[in-house]
Amino acid sequence: MLVLTSAQVEELLDIDELIDALAAAMADLSAGRASVPDRIGAVVPDHDGVLAAMPGYVPSARTLVAKIVTLFHRNAGTDLPTHQAVIVACDPETGRPAALLDGTVITAVRTGAASALSARLLARPDAAVLAILGTGVQARSHARAMCRVRPIREIRVAGREPARAAALATELGAELGVAARGTASYAEALDGADIACGTTAEGEPAIQRAWLTPGMHVTSVRAVGREIDDATVADALVCVETRRAALAPFPAGTVDLLEPIRDGVIGEEHLHAELGELVEGTRPGRTADDQITLYKSVGVAAQDAAAAALVLRAARARGVGTEVPL
Numbered sequence: 001m002l003v004l005t006s007a008q009v010e011e012l013l014d015i016d017e018l019i020d021a022l023a024a025a026m027a028d029l030s031a032g033r034a035s036v037p038d039r040i041g042a043v044v045p046d047h048d049g050v051l052a053a054m055p056g057y058v059p060s061a062r063t064l065v066a067k068i069v070t071l072f073h074r075n076a077g078t079d080l081p082t083h084q085a086v087i088v089a090c091d092p093e094t095g096r097p098a099a100l101l102d103g104t105v106i107t108a109v110r111t112g113a114a115s116a117l118s119a120r121l122l123a124r125p126d127a128a129v130l131a132i133l134g135t136g137v138q139a140r141s142h143a144r145a146m147c148r149v150r151p152i153r154e155i156r157v158a159g160r161e162p163a164r165a166a167a168l169a170t171e172l173g174a175e176l177g178v179a180a181r182g183t184a185s186y187a188e189a190l191d192g193a194d195i196a197c198g199t200t201a202e203g204e205p206a207i208q209r210a211w212l213t214p215g216m217h218v219t220s221v222r223a224v225g226r227e228i229d230d231a232t233v234a235d236a237l238v239c240v241e242t243r244r245a246a247l248a249p250f251p252a253g254t255v256d257l258l259e260p261i262r263d264g265v266i267g268e269e270h271l272h273a274e275l276g277e278l279v280e281g282t283r284p285g286r287t288a289d290d291q292i293t294l295y296k297s298v299g300v301a302a303q304d305a306a307a308a309a310l311v312l313r314a315a316r317a318r319g320v321g322t323e324v325p326l
Helices: 006-012 015-030 104-122 137-149 162-176 186-190 230-235 255-262 275-280 301-318
Strands: 002-004 040-044 049-058 063-072 083-090 097-102 129-133 154-158 179-182 195-198 217-220 237-240 271-274 293-296
Touching: 002 006, 002 301, 006 097, 006 104, 006 301, 015 049, 015 104, 015 137, 015 271, 015 275, 015 301, 049 301, 063 104, 063 301, 083 104, 083 301, 097 104, 097 301, 104 137, 104 217, 104 237, 104 275, 104 293, 104 301, 129 137, 129 186, 137 162, 137 195, 154 162, 154 186, 162 179, 230 255, 237 275, 271 275
Parallel strands: 002 097, 129 154, 129 195, 154 179, 195 217, 217 293, 237 271, 237 293
Antiparallel strands: 040 049, 049 063, 063 083, 083 097
8 A cells, every 4th residue: 555644745736737637526526427425424522523534436537535534623723733634545446445645735735726626617817816814724725726727916814813814925925926915804805806715714704795896706615604694695606516515414514505595595596506517517607797706615525536646646656655565
């Protein structure tokens, strides 16, 4: 079995290749070619944690994987990430376990890359001002990925601690070569932005309709609690990975959509399209420059499979990793 560390995975995973691979994987998923059953989880209530299992087979990636991921909210603000994971890849022809690789990096990078795919499909082509809401792992992942798909010239960062937002803005500006600044509030970051990425972990909704500019593309990846207010959900063209995943009972689905449906704000039909339907052209995307579009993510195993396939292909080509007998 080939074993790959987090540092090796990070070195091997190419964001541009990943965005293209995610497009193919999401098309497989929406067309019924991929097999991605509902995730299952064990709750650890004493520590506000969940361990979830996410298996998936994606034919376009020729990859069969299972991800074991933990979500421990109390890790926010510590040296440990809230999401930690490992991925087992099996030979799709024989079922033989073939590789074990760090899944924490893959989870972080593929989540930002999937949001970037949504922007490539839904954001205005000239979108240049990016608002990053949050200051953690996903804030960095989203900023890096969004700069690959749109001509970003300005990044604004907002978080619960303005000093951390300013520090992250300085970091991203130097890394990505664009103007970047921290802001005092979410509202300030969103004012006049073209793309907004919600990557917050907790608190009141960071994305509120009154703060949004016509024509904005919004992405949201918060796993617990509301990141988007009802008015934004109601007014936006809403897209998801799959309707089934988004509407699964919480914690598998997302309360950002489940609560507005429960309260009668929207119906299930308000979920306009899946990413794969946009890729395949079976559902339309943006139809007007002033339309607000929203991609609400819950994360699906097809994305992990696509990322793992790229990592393993690069590892074998470069001779990276350690072979360990079982």
